Amino acid sequence: MTETSGLRALVTRNLRQSGIYVAFVAIVALFAVLTDGVLLSPGNLTNIVLQYSYILILALGMLLVIIAGHIDLSVGSVVALTGAVSAVLVIQKGMPWGVGVAAAIGVGLLVGAWHGFWVAFVGIPAFIVTLAGMLLFRGLTLQVLGNISLSPFPAEYQKTASGFINGLLGGPGYDTFTLVIAAVGVVGYGYSAVRGRLARIAYQQAVESMPLFVVKLAAIATVVMAFAWQLANNRGLPIVLIILGVLIMTYALITKQTVFGRHIYAIGGNLSAAQLSGVKVRWVNFWIFVNMGMLSGVAGVVYSARSNGAQPSAGNMFELDAIAACFIGGAAVTGGVGTVVGAMVGGLIMAVMSNGMQLLGIDQSIQQVVKGLVLLLAVAFDVYNKRRSAQAR
Structure with a gap:
């Protein structure tokens, strides 16, 4: 293979992932201009983190599900159900806020085991199992809450999503601790990227x-530190x-460095080959849904x-936002392809678009239309790339 053909293959292989980053920068720049810089103001960036963090958390789990070829x-x-259980225990029963957190996660684990059993061991397609679950657990939410909303949570519980760490290291008009944490993250990412490059070589x-590798690292470091x-x-x-951040690093490690992560990709890429290779497909699928x-x-x-608080209508359409984040971020519809970073960028694209359109006062119905079109185009691009790859072979 010549140097030119090797470079062409490399560019083709990474076209979609690179395109996601370019699209993200372009969308941020567009809305920054349209909102006269309000999008990138300190207060608004903080609000984006607070408002869309739960979608990014869901996207991490959805990514593994999609890579394995499920939904x-x-x-x-x-x-909605886990929030309702937590609210009943903490608000109605007066239990410590930590009990509510543990109960919510425990209920989530039980729900995941329920789905995993039907998908992995009974063999019902995940689409059907989780569609039934969508109806089942929404109904249970109504039962748990008695069709009413519960609020407020104690201040300690609220800090989980609305609290801040600042002032630990001081700073003349700014929080030094935030910058230190960001710098540590940049160094960690750079170290991981260098190790990955050396391993591929x-x-x-x-x-x-x-030069391109250095420029990419410098660009990422600049963006992260500017955000911080x-x-x-x-x-x-x-x-x-x-x-x-802890979840992102954990799942990046799982998908790239563990046997379990490689088995997920193997199942989504070629189920028959994975079975013949000794992958315990049923158990991998089970734990994917537990996760x-x-x-x-x-x-x-x-x-x-x-x-x-907890409301009967909480979580409405969250699954579609999480799925959209994964597909926009490069996950393949047929499974076997996807990265944690890509899913996070996809989620941020959705977050910036939603926030930017809200700042511009665009009607909610138009926002849904735009997000739907973006998702459709992302999946269409995936299908187009697969057809080109098949024709090339």
């Missing part, structure tokens, strides 16, 4: 040129951002803390 339509209802895989600077000049580091239930419980806590 989960029930997560919005599970968010060792296995004689194609990599981008060193804006947060530091507002209220400091949101607690929910710390939770989300999705657990993250739905975490999202339920964050959302209920953010809204300071």
Whole structure:
């Protein structure tokens, strides 16, 4: 293979992922101009983190489900149910807020095990199982709440989604701690990227040129530190951002460095080959849905803390936002393809679009139309790429 053809193959292979980043920057720049800079103001960036963190949490779990070739339509209802259980225990029963958090996550785990049993061991398609779950758990939410809303949560519970860490290291007019945490994250990402590049070189895989690699790292570092600077000049580091950051690093490690992660990709990429290779497909599928239930419980806590209560209608359409984040971020409809970073960028695209349109006063119905078109185009692009790859072979 010549150097030119190798570079062409590398560009083709990474076209979609690179396109997502370009699209994200373009969308941010567009709405920054249209809103006269309000989109990138410290207060608004903080609000984006607080308002859309639970969608990103759900997208992490949905990514694993989609990579394995499944779908989960029930997560919005599970968010509502877990928040309702927490509200009943903490608000009605007067139990400590930690009990409510543990109960919500525990209910999420049970729901995930329920779905995993029917999908993995009974063999019912996940679409049907989770569609039934969407109805079942929404009904249970109404039963738990008695068709009423419960509020307010104690202040400690609310801090899960609305609290901040600031002032630990001081700073002349800004929060130094936020900048330090961001810098540590940038260094960690850079170290991981360098290790990954060296590993690909060792296995004689194609990599981008060193100047391009350095520019990419510098661009990411600049964006992260600029974002941190804006947060530091507002209220400091949101607690929910710390939770989300830990989850992102954990799931990036799971998908890239663990046997379980490789088995998920194997199942979604070629189920028959995975079975012949000794992958315990049933158990992998089971734990994928248990994980999705657990993250739905975490999202339920964050959302209920953010809204300071539990409502029967909570979590409506959350599953579609999480699915859209994964597909826009590069996950393949047929499974076997997708990254944590891509899903997070996809989720941020949806968040920036929603926030930007709200700042512009665009009607909610138009917002839904725009988001639907973006999702359709993302999936169409995936189908187009697959057809081109098939024709090339």
